[in-house]
Amino acid sequence: MPAVVPPMFAPERAAAEDPLYRLALQSLAGGVAIVDLEGRWLDVNPAFARRLGREPQALRGQPVALSVAPADAAAVQAYLLALAAGRDPAEPWPAREGGEGEGLLPAAVSPSLLRDAGGRPRGLLLQLPPASPRSEQALRQALVERDATVQAQARQQEVFAYGISHDLRAPLRAIENFAALLARQSAALDATGRDHLQRIRAAATRMAGLIDALLDLSRVDRAQLAPAPVDLGLLAGLALAELQELEPARAVECDIAPGLVVHGDERQLRMLVTQLLRNAWNFSAERERVRIAVAGERVDDVLRVAIRDHGSGFDMRYAEKLFEPFQRLHGPEQGSGNGIGLAIARRIVERHGGRLWAQSEPGVGSSFQFELPAAQAAPDPDERSA
Incomplete structure (x- = not known):
């Protein structure tokens, strides 16, 4: 049965407007998350965020489908949008069991539709049962280890991007500049020399395009x-x-x-x-x-x-x-x-x-x-x- 939104849990009432809402959400032992009608996290309590191995502020505004395995993402998004439209999804919750603390939404999640007093859909409620003490401790440790790994990977990506933008571009600019100087004196070159020069300039252009593409690839995940x-x-x-x-x-x-x-x-x-x-x-x-x-x-x-x-x-x-x-x-x-x-x-x-x-x-x-x-x-x- 679709849930009816109690006044204090209306998605549009943010923490700044209702301190009691914030206190209640943070104090719950079970995981509770509110999702908008387009499948994005609106609010996530600490217990829910820990099960994902994420911080609540890192989730807000992001699609829920990014927190499941890529193979399940489209099905999860379709499920949430069907639920938001007031329809009973044809299939059960499609996300498979994910490793808790590894950024994947556990399969034990229970989604429901939130309606206001007039019966209009206002958001979605995702709930997770409370974790056992042993599981909670393991999740905290997994979160610490995951954060360290993510930070190390982020630093490596930054170093990689810096090396591409600076260390690789510097010799490439030198090649392009000296090739341009030779091109101004192309009359002194024979046909073979002019052909070699053209090949050098074409290769430099391709290399510049490759560097730009590598930078784009490195930014896709970080943006x-x-x-x-x-x-x-x-x-x-x-x-x-x-x-x-x-x-x-x-x-x-x-x-x-x-x-x-x-x-x-x-x-x-x-x-x-x-x-x-x-x-x-x-x-x-x-x-x-x-x-x-x-x-x-x-x-x-x-x-x-x-x-x-x-x-x-x-x-x-x-x-x-x-x-x-x-x-x-x-x-x-x-x-x-x-x-x-x-x-x-x-x-x-x-x-x-x-x-x-x-x-x-x-x-x-x-x-x-x-x-x-x-x-x-x-x-x-x-x-x-x-």
């Missing part, structure tokens, strides 16, 4: 998400316009479906769409006309988007390799890039609780499909006034 409704069709139009501007001589035929609105971080989703469209564009290099279609369909509370091209395609036996860094199925002459773009795209989708996969046929083209939480429709004006 904090700011979820909001995002129109993927608009982002696709902008990305295609930029590609067309870089190669104005290429004939382009593109079809972007309307209404591709999802709930996610706009900056990362812009990167996702750009990477997938650039991939479609590059592998259409051998065609007289670039033909790309961006379509989507809503399946329950998930938007399934497909970006299709009519390019060179690839052998499906090696499809999973595409999403691993530095893996390429084609050579540069066929449009292959630095081998990082699709790895970035998959990680962005996974951070949003979705999944990304590919279908292709050599010589016919490819289709990259992904699922993301669909944005909720705006409330009907009549309902708001009711």
Whole structure:
């Protein structure tokens, strides 16, 4: 039976407004969390946060689907959105048992819908039973160890990013500068020398692009998400316009479906769409006309988007390799890039609780499909006034 929201537990009454609400939430031995109707943590009591091995403030505003195994993320998000819409989910809570204290939501969670006195959905309540004393001690130790590991990994990533941005760029800039000086004296070079110089400059350009891609990959996991409704069709139009501007001589035929609105971080989703469209564009290099279609369909509370091209395609036996860094199925002459773009795209989708996969046929083209939480429709004006 859906729970009725007691006044002191109304999600919109934050701690600053109701100290009693805060005291009650923090004092509960069992884990209690309040989630908004789009599947994001609104408030989490310390007992619940400890079971996840996280701090409460680190969870607030993040999608719940990020706290389950990636294989379960889309199903968990769909479950929460169905519950928020007042429907009984067709399947039981889909998250499998996770290691407590390791950032994964335990399977013992009990979700329910919170309604106000008028019967309108206001939020979701997730509850966990109290942990045994021995389990509580183990969770605290796991939290300490996990925090130390996370901090060490964060430091390593910072050192890695610093090394890329500074130590690798310095010799690259020297190569580019001296190559530019030689180019000004290219009249003194013979045809072979000018060809060698052009190869040096092209290699330096590719190396600069690789460094930028590595930095993007390192930032995908570290960046904090700011979820909001995002129109993927608009982002696709902008990305295609930029590609067309870089190669104005290429004939382009593109079809972007309307209404591709999802709930996610706009900056990362812009990167996702750009990477997938650039991939479609590059592998259409051998065609007289670039033909790309961006379509989507809503399946329950998930938007399934497909970006299709009519390019060179690839052998499906090696499809999973595409999403691993530095893996390429084609050579540069066929449009292959630095081998990082699709790895970035998959990680962005996974951070949003979705999944990304590919279908292709050599010589016919490819289709990259992904699922993301669909944005909720705006409330009907009549309902708001009711």
